[in-house]
Amino acid sequence: MKKAWLLLVLILVIATQWTFLSAFHSVSESQITNETSAVVISKANYAFMRAHIEIFPEYIVNYTAQTLQQANVTLTFQDGSQKQITENYAFDVFLTRTASHFGSISAVTPGYSILISDDHPINAAVMSNVSEDFFTYGVGSSYLLDRIDVYWFKIEGDAHVSISGYGLAI
Amino acid sequence: MNSGEPISKPDLYVLARIIKVLKERQKLNRTALATATGLSYDRLIRYLEWMEGKEFVQFDAEGDITLTKKGAKTYDDLVKWILQYVGKVRFPKI
Amino acid sequence: MEQNLTAKMEMLMTALDQVRKYKEIVASMADFAVITALSIATALAFLMLAKFGVLFGWFNPWDGIAGLLALLTVIVLVGGVVFAGFWVNRRVRHVKVGQWKPTLEEGAPGAIKLLQELNWENIFKDIRRAKMGFTIYGLTRVFISWLIIAVVLNFAAGFLSSIVHVAEINLTLTMDLLSVVIAVFINRKDLQKRYEQVGNLDALLWELRWFDNEFRRADFET
Numbered sequence: 371m372k373k374a375w376l377l378l379v380l381i382l383v384i385a386t387q388w389t390f391l392s393a394f395h396s397v398s399e400s401q402i403t404n405e406t407s408a409v410v411i412s413k414a415n416y417a418f419m420r421a422h423i424e425i426f427p428e429y430i431v432n433y434t435a436q437t438l439q440q441a442n443v444t445l446t447f448q449d450g451s452q453k454q455i456t457e458n459y460a461f462d463v464f465l466t467r468t469a470s471h472f473g474s475i476s477a478v479t480p481g482y483s484i485l486i487s488d489d490h491p492i493n494a495a496v497m498s499n500v501s502e503d504f505f506t507y508g509v510g511s512s513y514l515l516d517r518i519d520v521y522w523f524k525i526e527g528d529a530h531v532s533i534s535g536y537g538l539a540i
Numbered sequence: 541m542n543s544g545e546p547i548s549k550p551d552l553y554v555l556a557r558i559i560k561v562l563k564e565r566q567k568l569n570r571t572a573l574a575t576a577t578g579l580s581y582d583r584l585i586r587y588l589e590w591m592e593g594k595e596f597v598q599f600d601a602e603g604d605i606t607l608t609k610k611g612a613k614t615y616d617d618l619v620k621w622i623l624q625y626v627g628k629v630r631f632p633k634i
Numbered sequence: 635m636e637q638n639l640t641a642k643m644e645m646l647m648t649a650l651d652q653v654r655k656y657k658e659i660v661a662s663m664a665d666f667a668v669i670t671a672l673s674i675a676t677a678l679a680f681l682m683l684a685k686f687g688v689l690f691g692w693f694n695p696w697d698g699i700a701g702l703l704a705l706l707t708v709i710v711l712v713g714g715v716v717f718a719g720f721w722v723n724r725r726v727r728h729v730k731v732g733q734w735k736p737t738l739e740e741g742a743p744g745a746i747k748l749l750q751e752l753n754w755e756n757i758f759k760d761i762r763r764a765k766m767g768f769t770i771y772g773l774t775r776v777f778i779s780w781l782i783i784a785v786v787l788n789f790a791a792g793f794l795s796s797i798v799h800v801a802e803i804n805l806t807l808t809m810d811l812l813s814v815v816i817a818v819f820i821n822r823k824d825l826q827k828r829y830e831q832v833g834n835l836d837a838l839l840w841e842l843r844w845f846d847n848e849f850r851r852a853d854f855e856t
Contacts (some may be wrong), residue, residue: 373664380671387678394685420689462691536689553750556743619635619742622749625849626642629841631649 390540397535401496402428404528408500411521414491415469417539421494421521424460428528443527465519467540486518492537547590552618554579554587559615562597562607569604636742643738643745649838650757651731656835657760658729660767662722663774669721670778673714680707704789711785715778754846761839765832772821772828780817784810 395417401407413419427440445453453459486493497504505524525531554577561576562568568576574584588605591597596611684703686692693699737744791805818825 373668377664377667377671380668380675383675384671384678387675387682391678391682391685394689418689420691422694464691534695536685536695538685538689551750553743553747556746557740560741560743615742616635618746619639622742622745623635623639623642625845626639626646626745626749629642629646629845631645631838631841 393539395490395492395537395539397490397492397494397533397537399494399496399533399535400531401498402528402530403496403498403525405499405526406502407525407531408495408497408504409523409525409531409533410493410495410497411463411465411533411535412486412493412495413465413519413537414486414488414539415517415519416467417465417491417537418467419465419492419535419537421463421465421533421535422460423463424458424532425455425525426458426530426532427455428530430528441528443525443529446524446526448522463521465521468519488539491539492535494533494535496531496533545586547586550587550590554583555591556615556618558584558587558591559596559607559611562605563612563615567600567604567606569602573605639742639745640738643748647734647738647748650752651729653757653760653764653835653838654731655726655729656764656767656831658726659722659771660763662725663767663770665725666718666722666774669718670715673710673718674781676714677707677711680704680710708785708789712782715782749849754842757842758839761835761842765835765839768828768832768835772825775824776817776821779821780813783816784813787813 409423411419411421411423425443425445427443429438430441431437432439440456440458443455445455447453505522557577557579558573561573565572565576570581570584570588573588574581577584579587588597591611592599594610594614595608596614597605598608599605680703684700684707687703688695688700734748737747740747787809788806791809795805
């Protein structure tokens with residue numbers, strides 16, 4: 371009888387663990403950028419998310435010096451700060467849970483297909499050749515931002531961007 | 541030779557043991573039979589009284605016990621009777 | 635005639651010993667389930683730790699620690715199931731059988747004694763339990779095989795998709811279905827054996843019921 375109770379408890383533990391594990395999500399994105407591009411990391415506000423972003427500036431041939439060098443790439447962040455990179459650069463972004471949410475959501479950032487829903491509560495996108503309007507009226511606007519959290523930065527220059535995102539929606 | 545309560549329904553196992561020993565050893569005194577069957581002396585005496593009444597065993601002048609033809613037949617009938625049932629059971633390979 | 639009786643009794647007692655072993659398998663199913671569930675819970679705990687670690691930046695997914703946790707998940711899961719199997723096997727091997735042999739050496743009296751001491755109602759209960767146990771055992775074996783194969787295949791598929799970049803294709807469902815097919819295929823002989831054993835136990839139950847009924851009704855007249 372004790373074993374039956376122990377088994378019942380273990381099954382409940384496994385069911386809880388399984389439910390909890392299904393709350394973990396992952397996303398990956400890999401793109402070549404040119405001219406002005408945007409990296410947009412988004413998530414439902416009830417989710418935690420970590421994104422590991424790697425930027426590999428393109429190699430260009432310097433015919434005068436007969437050498438291979440990486441392109442100049444400028445990153446402009448949400449707060450206006452800038453970073454110049456001429457070699458591979460990687461950093462992590464952690465977006466914390468900002469609100470509780472009940473019921474389903476299906477949000478699309480204005481004009482751009484960054485779909486956030488209960489099934490896909492995290493997203494990562496690299497968008498090439500975007501206009502300045504994108505930063506002003508797109509990801510920069512407050513529309514729907516009460517339901518989703520967005521982290522973005524601008525990339526100017528040719529690079530290969532790779533993003534691995536991990537999220538927990540609870 | 542009376543040694544307590546008479547037997548109303550004998551234990552077939554005890555009965556079979558006594559008869560088997562007597563079949564093998566032909567003639568035995570009570571003490572030797574008690575040792576050979578592993579029964580207590582008192583219990584053996586009660587069984588022997590019952591068996592004598594049924595004419596399965598007989599006592600000679602020295603008090604030694606021998607198996608009668610009826611006793612031997614009864615034993616064979618008992619084995620046959622059990623075999624009649626157990627023999628019919630088929631054992632599937634499990 | 636007496637030799638015939640002891641030979642028949644030996645067959646009966648051997649069959650009953652086998653039933654006792656089967657009953658032990660049924661009895662150890664609870665241990666099997668507890669050990670397996672414990673290993674699944676532990677494996678899932680490692681998996682959760684790996685996911686938490688990556689999410690909260692304790693380590694990166696490509697770090698050794700993440701790999702170690704993934705490896706531990708598989709080892710604990712597979713190891714737990716294998717240990718549970720060994721445990722059941724150990725319990726079955728420790729079932730005392732053949733204890734009736736010295737009694738049967740006495741010949742017909744021994745056979746009579748053994749028949750007198752048999753508790754038929756318990757024997758019938760044991761056979762019924764063994765029948766049910768075999769059905770559960772067969773299904774559990776397929777389920778556990780499926781679980782192990784599914785974990786290994788999904789692990790391999792995950793590794794493969796990270797190399798050839800086929801992340802767009804969801805391999806999980808394919809691997810799960812493939813695991814079911816493989817699990818049934820590798821257990822097909824065992825399933826067939828269990829099916830036949832259940833049928834044979836059924837036959838034994840009927841034979842012994844008949845024997846008990848007839849033997850109990852009949853009375854040896856001295």
